[in-house]
Amino acid sequence: MLAHLEKYFRTERLPHIWCPGCANGIIVKSLVEAIDKAGLDQDKTVIVSGIGCSSRAPGYLNFNTLHTTHGRAIAFATGVKLANPELNVIVVTGDGDGTSIGGNHLIHGARRNIDLTVLLFNNSIYGMTGGQYSPMSPQGAKATTSPYGNIERPFDICNLVTASGASYVARGNSYHTSQLTNLIYQGLQNKGFSFIEAISTCPVYFGRKNKLGRPADMLKMQKEFCISKEAAEKMSAEEKAGKVITGVLHYAELPEYTEQYQKIVDKCQRR
Amino acid sequence: MTVTDIKAKLMQGNQACAEGAIYAGINFYAGYPITPSTEIAEVLAERMPEEGGKFIQMEDEIASMAAIVGASLTGAKTMTATSGPGFSLKQENFGYGIVAETPCVVVNVQRLGPSTGGPTAPAQGDMMQARWGTHGDHPVIALCPSTVQECFDLTVKAFNLAEEFRTPVLLLLDEVIGHMRERVFVPQPGELEVVDRIKPEAGTQNYLAYQPVDSTLVPPMASFGDGYRFHVTGLLHDETGFPTNNSEVMGSLIERLHQKIERGREKIVIVEEIDIDDADVVIIAYGCVARSAQKAQKMARKKGQKVGILRLITVWPFPEEEVLRVAEKAKALIVPEMNRGQIKDVVQSAVVGKAEVYGIGNVDGEMVSPCQILAKIEEVL
Amino acid sequence: MSMNAVKEQLEPVVVNLAWCKGCGICYSLCPTKVLSSNELGKSIVSEPNKCTRCKICENHCPDYAITVMGVKK
Ligand SMILES: Cc1ncc(C[n+]2csc(CCOP(=O)(O)OP(=O)(O)O)c2C)c(N)n1
Ligand code: SF4
Ligand code: SF4
Ligand code: SF4
Numbered sequence: 001m002l003a004h005l006e007k008y009f010r011t012e013r014l015p016h017i018w019c020p021g022c023a024n025g026i027i028v029k030s031l032v033e034a035i036d037k038a039g040l041d042q043d044k045t046v047i048v049s050g051i052g053c054s055s056r057a058p059g060y061l062n063f064n065t066l067h068t069t070h071g072r073a074i075a076f077a078t079g080v081k082l083a084n085p086e087l088n089v090i091v092v093t094g095d096g097d098g099t100s101i102g103g104n105h106l107i108h109g110a111r112r113n114i115d116l117t118v119l120l121f122n123n124s125i126y127g128m129t130g131g132q133y134s135p136m137s138p139q140g141a142k143a144t145t146s147p148y149g150n151i152e153r154p155f156d157i158c159n160l161v162t163a164s165g166a167s168y169v170a171r172g173n174s175y176h177t178s179q180l181t182n183l184i185y186q187g188l189q190n191k192g193f194s195f196i197e198a199i200s201t202c203p204v205y206f207g208r209k210n211k212l213g214r215p216a217d218m219l220k221m222q223k224e225f226c227i228s229k230e231a232a233e234k235m236s237a238e239e240k241a242g243k244v245i246t247g248v249l250h251y252a253e254l255p256e257y258t259e260q261y262q263k264i265v266d267k268c269q270r271r
Numbered sequence: 272m273t274v275t276d277i278k279a280k281l282m283q284g285n286q287a288c289a290e291g292a293i294y295a296g297i298n299f300y301a302g303y304p305i306t307p308s309t310e311i312a313e314v315l316a317e318r319m320p321e322e323g324g325k326f327i328q329m330e331d332e333i334a335s336m337a338a339i340v341g342a343s344l345t346g347a348k349t350m351t352a353t354s355g356p357g358f359s360l361k362q363e364n365f366g367y368g369i370v371a372e373t374p375c376v377v378v379n380v381q382r383l384g385p386s387t388g389g390p391t392a393p394a395q396g397d398m399m400q401a402r403w404g405t406h407g408d409h410p411v412i413a414l415c416p417s418t419v420q421e422c423f424d425l426t427v428k429a430f431n432l433a434e435e436f437r438t439p440v441l442l443l444l445d446e447v448i449g450h451m452r453e454r455v456f457v458p459q460p461g462e463l464e465v466v467d468r469i470k471p472e473a474g475t476q477n478y479l480a481y482q483p484v485d486s487t488l489v490p491p492m493a494s495f496g497d498g499y500r501f502h503v504t505g506l507l508h509d510e511t512g513f514p515t516n517n518s519e520v521m522g523s524l525i526e527r528l529h530q531k532i533e534r535g536r537e538k539i540v541i542v543e544e545i546d547i548d549d550a551d552v553v554i555i556a557y558g559c560v561a562r563s564a565q566k567a568q569k570m571a572r573k574k575g576q577k578v579g580i581l582r583l584i585t586v587w588p589f590p591e592e593e594v595l596r597v598a599e600k601a602k603a604l605i606v607p608e609m610n611r612g613q614i615k616d617v618v619q620s621a622v623v624g625k626a627e628v629y630g631i632g633n634v635d636g637e638m639v640s641p642c643q644i645l646a647k648i649e650e651v652l
Numbered sequence: 653m654s655m656n657a658v659k660e661q662l663e664p665v666v667v668n669l670a671w672c673k674g675c676g677i678c679y680s681l682c683p684t685k686v687l688s689s690n691e692l693g694k695s696i697v698s699e700p701n702k703c704t705r706c707k708i709c710e711n712h713c714p715d716y717a718i719t720v721m722g723v724k725k
Contacts, residue, residue, distance in 0.1 A: 002719050013513065014671060015715055021675030025714030043498040048341070059502055059513060064495040066344065067504035068337065069367050075334035079341030079349075080495065082325050083299045087345065087496050105337075108330040177711045203675075216680030219712060261325060268320040 008032045008042070010062050017056060021215025023174035023201040027121055028057050030177050030198070031090075034184035045088040048077040050102055052094035053128045054121035054200070071101030074109040077116050085258040088188070091118040095136035096126045099157055103135070110164035110193045114257035117187045117194045120157065123202035131205030142209040158197055162250040167192035169250040173199035175222040179246065186248065192256045199226065199244065278457040284422040284449040288352070288378060288442065289314035290457065291426030295465055298324045298347035301338035303331050303357060306390045307446040308380035311352040332357035336364035336377070340439075343373040344503060346494030348430055352378035355388060358397055358404070365439055366405030367505045369528065372481065372490065374433035374468055376426070378442045380449040381558075383636045392636025393446035395558055395609040401441050402587050408525055410532040412539055413441035413587040417561040419453035424463065425584070428541075431466035436535055437489050438528075443586065445609065447559035447638060468492050471499070481524075482510035488531040532588060542593045543582040546572065550579030552648055553601045555594065555618055557583040560607050560639045567644035578648055586614070591621040598622035603651040607631035607639040627651065657722075664703040664721050665710075667695045671717040678709035678718055 005011055009032070018024050035045070045063045049055035051070035058065035064087075068076045073091045081089045098106055098120045109116060125143055126132040133143035133150045136157065140149045162169045168190040172180035180198055187194030201207065201218040212218050229247035232240055282290070289311050292300070300319055302312040312328065319326040325342075329335040332353050339349035353361060358379045368375055381397050383389030397404075401413045412432055416425045426442060433440040471478045471491040480501040483490045490510075493499045506514035507521040515521060532539065545568065547553060552571075556564035561582045571578040581597050583590055598604060604626050606615035615630035622628060629651055633639050665686060674693030679685075684702040687695050687709060695709075695718065703720075710718045 005716055009716075015673065015717075018714065020673035020714075021677055022714055025716065026712055029711070029716070042500060044496055046495050059504070062500055064500050065502045066341065066495075067502070067506070068341075069363055069505055072333060072337040072364065075329065075337035076341035078327070078329070078334070079299065079301060079338030079343075080345055082327055082338070083342035083347040083349075084345040084496055104330055105334055108334070175712070214680065215675045215714075216677045219677060219681070261320075261327075265320045265323060265325075269323060271321075 004032050004036060008035065008062055010060055013060050016060055018053060019204045021201070021203045022053070023123070023215070023219065024054050024057065024121055026174040026177060027119070027180065027198045027200055028060070030180040031092075031119060031184055032061070033181045034188055037181070037185045038188040040088050040188065044086060045090065046077075046080050047090045047092060048073045048080065049092040050094070050097035051128070052097045052126070054094040054123070055092060055097055057092045071097050072105065073097065074102060074105040074116065074118065078109060078114055081114055081116060082258055082261065085115070085262070089116050090188075091116055093118065093120050094127070095120065095122040095124065096134040099135045099155055106161065107164040110161045110166035110195065112257040113165055113167050113192045113254045115191055115193070117184070118196070119184060120195070120197050121200045122157070122197050123200040123206055125202050125206040127202045127205055131209060141206070143205070144209070158195070158249050161195045165193070165254070166195050166250070167252050167254045168194040168248070170195070170248045171197045171199070171244070171246045173222045173226045173246060174201060175219045176226065176246065179228070183248065190251075192254055279454050280457055281452055282419055282455045283310060283452050284416070284419045284444060285310035285380065286314050287419045287422035287455050288426045288444065289318065291423040292350050292376070292430065293318055293322055294423070294458065294463065295427045295430035296348050296467075297350055297430070299339060299342040299349040300324070300326045300351065301329050301335040301342070301349070302351050302353065303329055303335050305354045305357045307382055307449050308352045308354045308378065310449070311378060332360035333364060336361040336368075339375045340364060340368045340371065340373045343375050344495050348374070348434070350376040350378065352380065354380045354382050355384045355397060356386070358400065362404040366407060366409060368439040369405070369409045370505050370507070371503050372437040372492070373439070374437055375439045376429045376433055376442060377439055378444060380444040380446060382446050383634070389636050391446065393559060393609060393638065394634070394636065395445055395560065396613070396634070397443065398586060398610060398613040401443055410438070410529045411441065411587045412436070412438065412532065412585070413443050414584060415443045415557040415586050416448055417558055417582065419448070419451060420455050421584070422448060423455050423457070427463050427465065431464060432539060434466045434468040435489070435538070436531060437468065437492055438532070441587070443558065445559050470494075479510045480512045481508060483527070486534070488527050488534060536588065539585055540588060540590050540593070541584040542590050543580070543584060545580040545582070547579040547581065547597055547600070549577050550601050551577045552603045552605060552651060553579045553581055553597045554644060555581045555583065555604055555606045555614070556608070557586055557614070560609060563639050563641045564607060564644060567641040567648070570641060570645060571648050576648060576652060583614070589617055589621065594618055594621045595623075595625065598626040601626050603627045603629060605629045605631065605644065605647050605651065607644050607647070609633050609639060659721070662700065663697070664700055664705060665697050666719045666721065667697065668717045669694055671715045673715050675714065677712050677714065681708050681712055683708065
């Protein structure tokens, strides 16, 4: 970790603002390891985020970093990428930021298959504003705005993004870190819209409200309820009940947006 | 220049705006269709790839505004265009552009509101939204063309001011100007000034993206990809670009954002004065209504009435000094506009009782006519 | 044995107490109970010789406060 710390973090800004035991820090580590594995040039890489606890990540990372408005990271990132397709553009977002206020930009980014790698930190709650339910909070979950239990059904966000047209969709979690690193790495390799849902924890709000124990207990729960796609294929429906499937959930070779646009530019300029 | 060199073209206001953007060197346009601004997008969808630039139709106006700020950070000259409802949606990210000091141009072809209002009816009802539409205390630059030629020229000017002052700039058209066709003299390359943003000097060590280096208070702006790896946020920040809770630092950022525009006032504030010197009555007008004002003024002069015009080409920052100067000589000021007195009220507070101020406010989608203005002149003389 | 190797054996895990927020993840997850908590709940290395260098602690410390020296036994 030390070598990566010096190279990829703005160490003078650490320790970060996240609460003790918040898994966001673990996911950011996987992101950095994936970037290292992919060998991205830091000068040519832009990390864009919205607003939320998770969206604070770019401030700690030694790249070109853009902390935008709530929900809009993908829209800003679309401008960055289309204006200069040579840049590697990564988006960091939360479940509220990315699927609620930013849900429209998420599906349209996927539909365009524009070359962005979107890492969504899913802690099932609005952390930054103090624990309100999100479109990814499970049914029955307690939050400050669902004191009697959440009656809304959560998104299966990976399904939604797949259906919207993304070329790469994966899900990982903050316990299985090397799997997560690998999933992000593959997303970075894909030329097109890559979406990785990373199951995170918010021990302070989601954990306390729903009596899930200490931060370590929440990580151990992930270890239990997350099963890889490969393992799931060998399991019966009963065995799979209550489990969350991780791994690469969708991949398709599709034309990428900025490349398509460049073809138009080339054609117009030849005229 | 010989007469044959001059390229005169019949153009629509919106088209002139699009062509002006190309003259200014636009690299990136993002927008969402809305009457009466859509032609700007349609022209640029065709023209941008020809010029090697990029056009994208985003999913909404919020995304369009976000995309042009993002693109600007890579060094591109960027623009979006919209009308009333879309202008409302852009406000949050417009404010982001101000705080993050990202040059870009936002065009609002005004239509009758509020809400969906009258999509094809002209209005000037967004003057105050232009000033205060985004939350918090912020400076704003807004220009208001009255002719199709000015749609071209002021679009170039808007890009120049955006680049020079590192800020979003508003161009406030109205349905009349946007859809009107007039002859436009398209300037040759080099004929109009085109300004590019100041980048950090080559070899700058320890570049700070929000540190002004001279009395303009405008920090040099690097692009993403240049190798400086800086941080941009809408949170109030210090000169490094990183957020702070320090009240002194937060306050001084807001002050600097205002000060940089104040200091640039001479370059930013443009007015046109017509027959002001001996005028008893001065009409203060902008946008399409300035055309009726000109007609009325000529007719009044023919009748021997001493009437002049102060045309506001820059509306924000408000030309207070210019208005006050006029008020010191004239007896009465008439502010005709297609709203219920949004600019009249500003004039009133600028003249501190030095002259009587009268408004004419149409909110029915009908142009303020020269007759309406002439009647008001009779009334106040 | 080189100096580094000796050091690694004596001190396989290093905790940066300035960054440790005392969340308990590392000492709860460590399979061999190398780590425990001090009176502030922060992580301390109490049984260095039991360390297998599995890196579970380092990988799950959200605050980058733990570094495991050397490679897995
Ligand atoms: C336009 C707007 N609406 C609301 C907010 C308040 N707000 C800030 S963060 C946030 C929720 C963030 O939740 P999530 O994206 O899940 O991120 P987390 O904090 O859980 O990481 C909200 C509602 C805002 N900043 N801007
Ligand atoms: S509030 Fe929740 S999500 Fe935010 S930093 Fe704290 S634990 Fe993490
Ligand atoms: S996991 Fe990290 S922050 Fe948490 S107690 Fe251990 S060393 Fe400290
Ligand atoms: S490396 Fe493994 S055995 Fe050693 S302290 Fe860490 S968790 Fe425990």
